[in-house]
Amino acid sequence: MNSEVRRWIEKDGVEFFKEIGVKKSWTILDFGCREGHYTIPVAKRVGKNGKVYALDKDSGVLDKLKATVRQYNIKNIEFINEDTKIPLNDNTVDLILCYDVIHYEDKRHRRAIYMEVYRVLKEKGFFSVYPKHYKNDYPSDELADVELEDIIKEIVESGFSLEHKLSKGLLHDDNLNQGYILNFRRC
Ligand SMILES: C[S@@+](CC[C@H](N)C(=O)[O-])C[C@H]1O[C@@H](n2cnc3c(N)ncnc32)[C@H](O)[C@@H]1O
Incomplete structure (x- = not known):
C-alpha cells in the first residue's frame, strides 16, 4: 500500500464520506469493493454501531481486503462473494456505493445491478456512483462511448x-x- 492510499483509507477517505453526507450508524453496501479503498474509510465513518457489507465477484480481492481489515482491527465489515446478485433483504440498506465498477458491464447488466440496488435500499436510501472510464474520463470498456x-x-x-x-x-x-460523484435517491 503506498502512502497516498494509506492516508486515504486512514483519514482523507473518512473525511470524504463525511462531506458527502454519510451518517454514523448507517448500513452500507460497497458493491464492487475490490481491496477496500472505500470500504475501510466508510466503515470508520459509520462507526461501531454501523455496518458495511463488502461485495465483490472476485474472491481473491476479498481475501486481500480481509487481511487489511484484520490489520486495522475493524469489526463492522461483512464480506460477500457474489456477481451482481445482492444476498440481502429488501429495504435494508441506507447507502450503496458503486465506485469505478459500471464500466465493466454492458447496458443490460448495468440495469440488473440498478434493479438489485433498488430492491435492497431502504425507501429514500442513497445510491452513490463514481463513474470512471466514460467518454470524458479515461474512456474504456463498456462506457468508452x-x-x-x-x-x-x-x-x-x-x-x-x-x-x-x-x-x-x-x-x-x-x-x-x-x-464526479453522483448521489441518487431511491424514489
Ligand atoms: C476497478 S475495481 C473498483 C474497486 C473499488 N470500488 C474502488 O473504487 O477502489 C471494480 C471491482 O468491481 C468488481 N465487480 C465488477 N462487476 C461486478 C459485479 N457485477 N458484481 C460484483 N463485483 C463486480 C470487480 O471484481 C472489481 O474488484
Missing part, C-alpha cells in the same frame, strides 16, 4: 432521482484524481 449525462439518465430511468453531482478529489486505483 457513453457520456456522463447518459449514465445519469439510465440510473434515473431505473427509479432514482439525482440529488447531487459533486466534483471531488478521490482515489482511483492507487492514485488521487478528480472525478
Whole structure:
C-alpha cells in the first residue's frame, strides 16, 4: 500500500464520506469493493454501531481486503462473494456505493445491478456512483462511448432521482484524481 492510499483509507477517505453526507450508524453496501479503498474509510465513518457489507465477484480481492481489515482491527465489515446478485433483504440498506465498477458491464447488466440496488435500499436510501472510464474520463470498456449525462439518465430511468453531482478529489486505483460523484435517491 503506498502512502497516498494509506492516508486515504486512514483519514482523507473518512473525511470524504463525511462531506458527502454519510451518517454514523448507517448500513452500507460497497458493491464492487475490490481491496477496500472505500470500504475501510466508510466503515470508520459509520462507526461501531454501523455496518458495511463488502461485495465483490472476485474472491481473491476479498481475501486481500480481509487481511487489511484484520490489520486495522475493524469489526463492522461483512464480506460477500457474489456477481451482481445482492444476498440481502429488501429495504435494508441506507447507502450503496458503486465506485469505478459500471464500466465493466454492458447496458443490460448495468440495469440488473440498478434493479438489485433498488430492491435492497431502504425507501429514500442513497445510491452513490463514481463513474470512471466514460467518454470524458479515461474512456474504456463498456462506457468508452457513453457520456456522463447518459449514465445519469439510465440510473434515473431505473427509479432514482439525482440529488447531487459533486466534483471531488478521490482515489482511483492507487492514485488521487478528480472525478464526479453522483448521489441518487431511491424514489
Ligand atoms: C476497478 S475495481 C473498483 C474497486 C473499488 N470500488 C474502488 O473504487 O477502489 C471494480 C471491482 O468491481 C468488481 N465487480 C465488477 N462487476 C461486478 C459485479 N457485477 N458484481 C460484483 N463485483 C463486480 C470487480 O471484481 C472489481 O474488484
